[in-house]
Amino acid sequence: xxxxxxxxxxxxxxDRNGRRVLTKSGQPGMDGREGMxxxxxxxxxxxxxxxxxxTAGVLNGQQFDDLSRWIALASEAAHSPDKAExxxxxxxxxxNGRRVLADSGEPGMLGVEGIGSSTEKTLARFASMLARDSALxxxxxxxxxLQRWVSMCRPA
Numbered sequence: 001x002x003x004x005x006x007x008x009x010x011x012x013x014x015d016r017n018g019r020r021v022l023t024k025s026g027q028p029g030m031d032g033r034e035g036m037x038x039x040x041x042x043x044x045x046x047x048x049x050x051x052x053x054x055t056a057g058v059l060n061g062q063q064f065d066d067l068s069r070w071i072a073l074a075s076e077a078a079h080s081p082d083k084a085e086x087x088x089x090x091x092x093x094x095x096n097g098r099r100v101l102a103d104s105g106e107p108g109m110l111g112v113e114g115i116g117s118s119t120e121k122t123l124a125r126f127a128s129m130l131a132r133d134s135a136l137x138x139x140x141x142x143x144x145x146l147q148r149w150v151s152m153c154r155p156a
Contacts, residue, residue, distance in 0.1 A: 007153055013048040016141045021045040026052045040137050047129055047146055051153050055122045062095045063123050064154035068147060074130040075143035087136070092127040100124040105131045 009026035021037075021044055023029045028045030030037035037045060050056060059067070070092055077087035089101035090111075100123060102113035107124030109116035116124060129135060138146075 007052065009049075009052040012152060013045075013052060013149055015041075015044065015145050021048050021145075022052060040139070040142060043129075043135060043138060044142050044145060047126070048149055050125060050129070051149055055118070056153060058119045059123060059155075061155055063119070064150055066094050066123065067126050068150050068154075070127055070130050071143055071146045071150065074135055075138075075140065078136040078138060078143070079140065087131060089131055092124075092131060094120075094123065100127045101131060 009022040010020055010024040010032055013020065013022045015021055019030055020032045021028065021030060021041070023032050023034045025034075026049055027034045028037070028042055028049045029035055030041050030045065035042075073091060074087060089103055089105045090099060092099065092101045094100050098109055099111045100107065100109060100116075100120065102108035102111055104113055105128055106113045107116065107121050107128050108114055109120050109124070
């Protein structure tokens with residue numbers, strides 16, 4: 001996102017504790033210090049960094065809805081006793097009913113790694129981050145931060 005959209009990396013991406021998760025240049029880092037933060041804070045900051053990137057601006061409202069739905073799916077799986085059964089690359093389906101991840105968990109439309117338009121690849125990059133085991137380490141509040149940021153960046 002750019003300044004025209006009213007989303008500024010350092011000022012707009014604030015976690016539930018009031019801490020900035022990005023540096024002024026948009027790089028991950030707690031309290032504006034690049035590379036700083038716990039493992040889960042850096043996972044959160046990396047997600048925010050990708051949301052603040054200009055390529056996320058190519059996503060349309062439906063794609064932001066997909067992203068919001070996937071965050072809810074990942075949050076539910078993270079807090080389930082059988083995480084592995086609930087979340088797989090096949091779980092990430094876009095609004096048109098197409099898989100956005102290959103079996104490897106890497107971006108790829110229709111389940112084929114590397115396939116897709118630039119917009120589809122941008123959306124799949126977020127899905128891939130959520131599908132990885134590290135995203136399952138986030139707590140409910142951190143998933144709430146992700147949802148809030150997706151809503152903030154969603155076009156009207």
